[in-house]
Amino acid sequence: MRERASxxxxxxxxxxxxESGVAVWTExxxxxxxxxxxxxxxxxxxSHTDPFTGKNVLARGITGDLxxxxVVASPLYKQHFNLETGQCLEDETVQVKTYPVLLDGQNIRIEVPASVSRTAAA
Structure with a gap:
């Protein structure tokens, strides 16, 4: 049986x-x-983590359309990441994790994978 994400x-x-980002913490x-x-x-x-530097900065990047x-441009070395797929436009071997997100009344919800949710609950 497949476990459900939260x-x-x-x-x-x-x-x-x-036209901007905010950093949040998830499990x-x-x-x-x-x-x-x-x-x-x-x-x-x-993911808030820039894969080229390991720093948590992507929410502070500049959003745009290419x-x-x-896309969002990393504030450090300016690589662009597609907000739908996570793919880096300058280096096709690099991709950041994407998360399903939804509006629930006034709350913003992120789907956390079941394996992470299960581990965090243990």
Whole structure:
């Protein structure tokens, strides 16, 4: 039987900043949640950790659109990460983890994998 992931509340709508990201903590580690109100979907969640430096900075990156793709540019070395797929646009061998995210009333929820949720509960 497949174990279910959990949908953890990580912040509220009031915590979001349009065209920007906020860093939140999950059982799976730091996650960057981005709110792009001019797009559908408007919410994206990726790992907050820059894979090139190991620093938790991606929520502080600059959001934008490259060739129709929603992206964030790392504030350190400026690599662009697709907010839908996590793929680095400058280096196809690098990708950050993405998370399903949803709006539940005033709460923002991130789907945490079952293996992480189970481990955290132990």
């Amino acid at each position: 949908w953890d509340v990580v912040c509220t709508v009031d915590d979001l900043i349009a 799976d580690g730091p996650v960057a949640v981005f709110y792009l109100p001019h797009r559908l979907p408007a919410l994206f969640a990726i 060739k129709g793709q929603p």
